[in-house]
Amino acid sequence: FDSVVFPYREDCGDIHPLFAGLSGLLKTVNKEMPDTRVKVVDFSYKQPKKSIERITELFLNELLCDNTRCEVGYKNKKRYGLSMKTSIADRTQQIISPKDTLLVTGGAGGITYEIIKKMVEKYKVNLIILDINDIYSTDQKYLDKTSTQAELMGLLKEDMPGVKPIEIKRALDRLMRVRLSLENIEYLESMGVSVEYNCVDVTDAKAVKKAVDKHEQIDGVFHAAGMEMSQFIPKKELWSFELVVDVKVKGMQNLLAAFKDRKYKYFFTFSSVTARFGNEGQVDYTSANDFLGKTLFRQKQLHPERTYKVYAWTAWGGVGMATNPTVKKVLEERGIQFLPMEQGVKFFMADLLDKTESEMVFSGLDYSFDKDGLLGDPGDMAFPFLDTPIEKTPAGMTYSRVLDVERDVFLHDHTMEDVPLFLGATGIETMAEVARSLSEDKAHFVELTHFQIPYGIKLLKGRPKELLISGDHEEDGVFKCRITSQFKNPKGLVMGEPKLHYEGQYRFAQKPLKPKKIKLPQFNRVSFEGDLETLVYNPKRLFMFGLFNTITDINSFDGKTLITTIEDKSKKEFFKGVKEPRFVAAPILVDAMFQTGGLLEFFTTSRTVLPFKIKSLKFYKDVERNREYFCITKKITSGIETNTYDLKLTDKKGNVFIEVSRFEMVKLNQLDPEDRIVDRVDFTFSNKKQGAKVK
Ligand SMILES: NC(=O)c1ccc[n+]([C@@H]2O[C@H](COP(=O)([O-])OP(=O)(O)OC[C@H]3O[C@@H](n4cnc5c(N)ncnc54)[C@H](OP(=O)(O)O)[C@@H]3O)[C@@H](O)[C@H]2O)c1
Incomplete structure (x- = not known):
């Protein structure tokens, strides 16, 4: 009752955290035993005994229904489920005051150390650390800073005769952890704050109380101690289950008991995304984290004057327990997106300025991990090229988006010599999405100007690549947008300056542009050898396939103006599991228009060209799938490095849908003679001035 789905509602009854512990456990059962029906049904009834018949009926219906959602709830005849929404910290309410004293469990290393380091830097907090390792009783001979791991191994072997190698490796x-903890504490102290380290097992109530009682004032508690021992249910042993649960849950209960009659302002704890999704091999860890989270929610119910926060992290990269090679490998195989260390610290620090939410889940859009659909239907995403909001300023927003060939399957249809390339049109779409996220009631994307691609985006070796997409309010309805990326070393540390890939200025309006109609030019017959698809979509010429196989006919060409028929007709998925995403700037048809510039060159100069700049791209009307359009492509100039074109997308009556003025394409290589098609295309037209037939 009131412990699984309803704690997220203001009007929740008394929370019983143990039920959440059970629910966490069952979410993992649900994943590990896919043929077993697993249901957790939360009820919110003021007097459950009086409604027992109704509750029993609802419970049985839930067990027997087709819906596979594991966690559901019932209240006032309504069925409830959980869903997550993306948000960004408000940054208007400071939780921590400078020079506060903070008690931290498990803070001498891992992700917690990285976070408290930043807290010390910003708030000069004094620290009381409770961690399990007896760091001060370690023999000095092991602590010489100059000794290497190999030398330490040698020393241990000498001191542990007859002990198995695996035990020595554990030692x-x-x-190494002790040495790192000592180094970390030294560094924290060097920032001018007091750091007291207590060797305390948080599952030991007396030891916790003793460490707490030494201090007259402690302003906040931060329970981050944790253990992880992955093992599938049939092989899980009771002692390890209890250990993993106890560090989190008993640890928290012991802290709450020790702080029972004390004044303090805030309580934070660290949980995991597994608490929301369940995870194979982590039945105990999932249970512990969900139990922990709802214990914190219960405290919030009892003490609304304090700030309570539980951070459910995805796996961090570069530091902490998920860097264990076995854990890392398994998580990577499950397609989990790792959170770069710097980003995690940044999220936490921003959240310290926001008192509103009590549970924050920091997760990638790991749909394959999300059995209950908490992330929603990927096909319904308002902005499929924006994932995580990472920065909000008075002028705008920055989002992060990891391009990944597993999810972004469209990239397989745009590869140059097997290297997936982000398209000019997908860049335009991505920035249009950030602009739309800021444009409020101005819902119509009407014009893009000042567009350029200083540096294209490739997925070398098919490796995921994180993009940062920013939009800033320039003037009414106008947004300056850009896509950058930041190189990071394997530890997740930022190296060098961000690289600018795309930029452009977007205009949104409440109404679409006034319709425009043109008189279609007279067509000049074109004939070509063989079939159109092989002629056009050859990897040496236009290296797009499948989804971007959009030029369906060549209607006219006179050496300067090319008219093609284009249609978005593919039935393939654009993103994994998503065939028709919601787009702002019609990337498939915009790309089709761009392709025609390339095609015009193959018919004349045999040179490959790539999108580079646009003076203006106007959207007059929404385009549709499975509908034929004409694309009228006119070559305007040919410079030393670029060619310039004007393009119009119209219907057969000349109604303009998209108009691109001064589209510059950068010239690349000349095609090899065997790839050229100039001789396979015939076009004739009357040159009125000269009165001659030109071929
Ligand atoms: N790293 C991640 O990707 C990630 C993701 C989700 C959630 N989290 C959560 O974030 C917290 C910190 O994780 P981390 O990656 O930084 O882990 P970590 O490096 O293993 O740090 C956890 C610390 O807690 C200590 N500890 C374990 N049992 C204890 C006990 N009984 N009493 C006192 N201290 C104890 C550990 O000591 P020993 O070193 O001796 O074990 C260690 O110093 C954990 O609660 C974890 O569940 C982490």
Whole structure:
């Protein structure tokens, strides 16, 4: 009752965290045993005994229904489920005051250390750390800063005769952790704050109380100690289950008991995305984290004057328990997106300025992990090229988006010598989405200007690539947008300056542009050898396939103006599991228009060209799938490095849908003779001035 789905509502009854612990456990059962029906049904009834018949009926219906959602709830005849919404910290309410004293469990290393380091830097907080390793009783000979791991291994072998190598390796790992903890504490102290380290097992109530009681004032608690011992249910042993649960849950209960009659302002704890999604091999860890989160929610119910926060992290990259090679491999295989360390710290620090939410889940859009559909239907995403909002300023927003060939399957249809390339049109779409996210009631994208691609985006070796997409309010309805990326070393540390890939200025309006109609030019017959698809879509010429196979006919050409028929007709998925995403700037047809510039060159100069700049791209009307359009492509100039074209997308009556003025394409290589098609295309037209037939 009131412990699984309803704690997220203001009017929730008394929360019983143990039920959340059970729910966490069952979410993993649901994943590990796919043939077993697993249901957790939360009820919110003020007097459950009086409604027992109704509750029983609802419970049985839920068990027998077709819906596979594991966690559901019932209240006032309504069925409830959980869903997550993206949001960004408000940054208007400071939780921590400078020089606060903070008690942190498990803070001498891992992700917690990275976070408290930043807290010390910003708020000069004094720290009381409770961690399990007895770092001060370690023999000095193991602490010489100059000794290498190999030397330490040698020392341990000498001191542990007859001990199995695996045990010695464990001792070495522990020693490395101790050395790191000492180094970390030294660094924290060097920032001019007091740091007290207590060797305390948080599952030991007396030891926790003793460490707390030494201090007259502690302003906040941060329970981050945790253990993870992945093992599938049939092989899970009770002692390890209890250990993993106890560090989190008993640890929290012991802290709450020790702080029972004390004044403090805030309580934070660290949970995991597994608490929301369940995870194979982590039945205990999932249970512990969900139990922990709802214990915190219960405290919030009892003490609304305090700030309570539970951070459910996805796996961090570069630091902490998910860097264990086995854990990392498994998570990577499950398609989990790792959170770069710097980003995680940034999220946490921003959230310290927001008192509104109590549970924050920091997750990639890991749909394959999300059995209950908390992330929603990927096909309904308002902005499929924007994932995580990472920065909000008075002028605008920055989002992060990881391009990944597994999810962004469209990239397979645009590869140059097997290297997936982000398209000019997908760049335009991506920035249009950030602009639309800011444009409020101005819902119509009407014009893009000042567009350029200083540096294209490639997925080398098919590796995922994180893009940062920013939009800033320039004037009414106008947004300056850009896509950048930041190189990071394997530890997730930022290296060098961000690289600018795309930029452009977007105009949105409440109404669409006034309709425009043109008189279609007279067509000049074109004939070509063989079939159109092989002629056009050859990887040496236009290296797009499938989804972007959009030029369906060549209607006219006179050496300067090319008229083609184009249609978005593919039935393939654009993103994994999504065939018809919601787009702002029609990337498939805009790309089709861009392709015609390339085609015009193959008919004349045999040169490959790529999109580079646009003076103006106007949207007059929404385009549709499975509908034929004409694309009228006129070559305006040919410079040293670029060619310039004007393009119009019209219907057969000349109604203009999209108009691109001064589209510059950068000249690349000349095609190899065997790839040229100039001789396979015939076009004749009357040159009125000269009165001659030109071929
Ligand atoms: N890293 C991630 O990707 C990630 C993701 C989701 C959630 N989290 C959560 O974030 C927290 C910190 O994780 P981390 O990656 O930084 O892990 P970590 O490096 O293993 O740090 C956890 C710390 O807690 C200590 N600890 C374990 N049992 C204890 C006990 N009984 N009493 C006192 N201290 C104890 C550990 O000591 P030992 O070193 O001796 O074990 C270690 O110092 C954990 O609660 C974890 O569940 C982490």
